[in-house]
Amino acid sequence: MASVAMNGGISADGAQRKLDAIIIGAGFSGMYQLHCLRDRLGLNAVVLEAADGVGGTWYWNRYPGARCDSESHSYCFQFSDELLTEWEWSERYPGQAEILRYMNFVADKLDLKRDIRFKTRVVGARYDEAANRWTVTTEGGETLTAKYLITAVGCLSSANVPKIPGLETFEGDWYHTGLWPHEGVDFSGKRVGQIGTGSTGIQAVPVIAQTAKTLTVFQRTANYSVPAHNAPLSPERKRELKERLAETRRTMRSTPNGHPFVIENRSVFDVDDDERLRIFEKQWEMGGLQFRAAFKDILLDKKANDEAANFLKNKIRQIVKDPETAEKLANIDHPYSTKRPPIDSFYFDTYNKPHVKLVDVRSDPIEAITPKGIRLKSGEEHELDIIVFATGFDAMTGSLLRLNITGRGGRTLSESWKAGPTNYLGLQVSGFPNLFTITGPGSPSVLCNMPVPIEQHVEWITDCIDYMRRHDVEAIEATPEAMDRWVAHVNDAANATLMPQAGHSWYLGANVPGKPRVFMPYAGGMARYRGICDDVAAKGYEGFEMTRASAMAK
Numbered sequence: 001m002a003s004v005a006m007n008g009g010i011s012a013d014g015a016q017r018k019l020d021a022i023i024i025g026a027g028f029s030g031m032y033q034l035h036c037l038r039d040r041l042g043l044n045a046v047v048l049e050a051a052d053g054v055g056g057t058w059y060w061n062r063y064p065g066a067r068c069d070s071e072s073h074s075y076c077f078q079f080s081d082e083l084l085t086e087w088e089w090s091e092r093y094p095g096q097a098e099i100l101r102y103m104n105f106v107a108d109k110l111d112l113k114r115d116i117r118f119k120t121r122v123v124g125a126r127y128d129e130a131a132n133r134w135t136v137t138t139e140g141g142e143t144l145t146a147k148y149l150i151t152a153v154g155c156l157s158s159a160n161v162p163k164i165p166g167l168e169t170f171e172g173d174w175y176h177t178g179l180w181p182h183e184g185v186d187f188s189g190k191r192v193g194q195i196g197t198g199s200t201g202i203q204a205v206p207v208i209a210q211t212a213k214t215l216t217v218f219q220r221t222a223n224y225s226v227p228a229h230n231a232p233l234s235p236e237r238k239r240e241l242k243e244r245l246a247e248t249r250r251t252m253r254s255t256p257n258g259h260p261f262v263i264e265n266r267s268v269f270d271v272d273d274d275e276r277l278r279i280f281e282k283q284w285e286m287g288g289l290q291f292r293a294a295f296k297d298i299l300l301d302k303k304a305n306d307e308a309a310n311f312l313k314n315k316i317r318q319i320v321k322d323p324e325t326a327e328k329l330a331n332i333d334h335p336y337s338t339k340r341p342p343i344d345s346f347y348f349d350t351y352n353k354p355h356v357k358l359v360d361v362r363s364d365p366i367e368a369i370t371p372k373g374i375r376l377k378s379g380e381e382h383e384l385d386i387i388v389f390a391t392g393f394d395a396m397t398g399s400l401l402r403l404n405i406t407g408r409g410g411r412t413l414s415e416s417w418k419a420g421p422t423n424y425l426g427l428q429v430s431g432f433p434n435l436f437t438i439t440g441p442g443s444p445s446v447l448c449n450m451p452v453p454i455e456q457h458v459e460w461i462t463d464c465i466d467y468m469r470r471h472d473v474e475a476i477e478a479t480p481e482a483m484d485r486w487v488a489h490v491n492d493a494a495n496a497t498l499m500p501q502a503g504h505s506w507y508l509g510a511n512v513p514g515k516p517r518v519f520m521p522y523a524g525g526m527a528r529y530r531g532i533c534d535d536v537a538a539k540g541y542e543g544f545e546m547t548r549a550s551a552m553a554k
């Protein structure tokens, strides 16, 4: 089947072939889903992708300093030993360009591009109950139909540009980090303003500061950060990583967050003050996300968290020379790691440069963008040539809702999710048969090293479709009861941690005005989630309603 000359769902004579599955998005999720459905199950599947290349996040996010916070040997597909052995990472944390090269390597190796239609944005998807098929509409006005619809649109792919009055009057240039121009931006001799100090902002500041004439960082929420200590991988380290592929894979599958390190089985108060300080110093020297794995209760117990938080705040005070700037940076209002924890390369040190300035817009908010720059509520105006929005994404639900999905009985996904997203296992929504959402809200997704949940979701969906075909099942749909139980479990899992305490976090949708405040990712841990999904499948897809072909025909 896969050998017929096709190009993204269109056969050589221009006719549309009868598709079994439409996948939306060609990042990690969509690429692997295509491979599984096409090459393992032999389905006719096509990927529709808005960009003109593969890579998803790493296609769009080309901002200065864009780099992965997961270590390179873990931020890749684990399903194929061949891919793992053939590819060689050059640094501890891969940069955007290297990850994009990796994605193209995988796409070419698996011959995926011939079934991906690039520059094809999906603007609508409607379920036809009588035919039991999904009709997808593209921006260009084309329609394609298939039995299965799988969204691989990414959790962080819908750029969020804050609605600040006057942006259209700005006489300089402005950019969002998630929609960065491919040709790059020349900052030399320019007065640059950056809004946002999350993971992306923290990566961008040191690099923009290297060439900008001046850099003014507008900070609403001060943030913790741990040094990445990024460096090229030595030949010995490369060899060691290759020799330990199986062990790394086992660790990644057994940990709550899919990273290749284990969380220590000790509490913050199991050790005395000196020992605790020694441990934190060691973790700081090691660098990276592993800092939070030093103790098992950092995300569970506020007092334990305070110890980590105070250590990190003191580091800021030690690094930043100007006491006033240091205090603004260390004035962090949420427990450590309850927002996405950044790692950095010389972020705090950059504020010691004379041409870099921090403006606290919590105490003096941005009121407007003017033709010349940014004006604060106090009337203070900052003249700028370039504004960089490092303001993140309409996370987890944004790209899904923009698909304008209509399910059974004409009910739209936006109506179903008016009060916040609800689903079963993060994978399916009642009322939307045969629609699967890879890393939807309610999945461990963004709380993990993401290739791990992505592979698990894709494999689970593939097994489910395989089961349906072998058992003569035409449609699968989560039951409302299973969905209610899952949503309650997602809430309980979040409330067992300190994470909901970061009230302004994008995990809660708080960065987008009007978005319902719901803690979206599943905080119960990846290993536990995998167990639940396996159990559901082993029990014949418990919590899902399956409609057999015989019942459909009636």
Ligand SMILES: Cc1cc2nc3c(=O)[nH]c(=O)nc-3n(C[C@H](O)[C@H](O)[C@H](O)COP(=O)(O)OP(=O)(O)OC[C@H]3O[C@@H](n4cnc5c(N)ncnc54)[C@H](O)[C@@H]3O)c2cc1C
Pocket: 024, 025, 026, 027, 028, 029, 030, 048, 049, 050, 051, 055, 056, 057, 058, 059, 061, 066, 067, 068, 069, 070, 075, 120, 121, 122, 123, 152, 153, 154, 155, 156, 157, 200, 399, 402, 403, 438, 439, 448, 449, 450, 451, 454
């Ligand atoms: C700056 C940044 C840094 C990150 N760092 C890390 C990290 O260190 N570790 C980690 O685990 N994760 C990280 N992530 C998360 C990252 O998104 C995931 O690791 C992973 O790349 C997600 O893959 P995906 O295929 O699910 O989604 P994406 O990579 O987001 O791909 C989704 C694709 O869907 C396409 N699409 C969306 N809507 C439509 C539509 N309507 N029509 C057609 N196509 C559409 C998009 O164009 C995109 O190509 C980071 C994310 C960002 C933004």
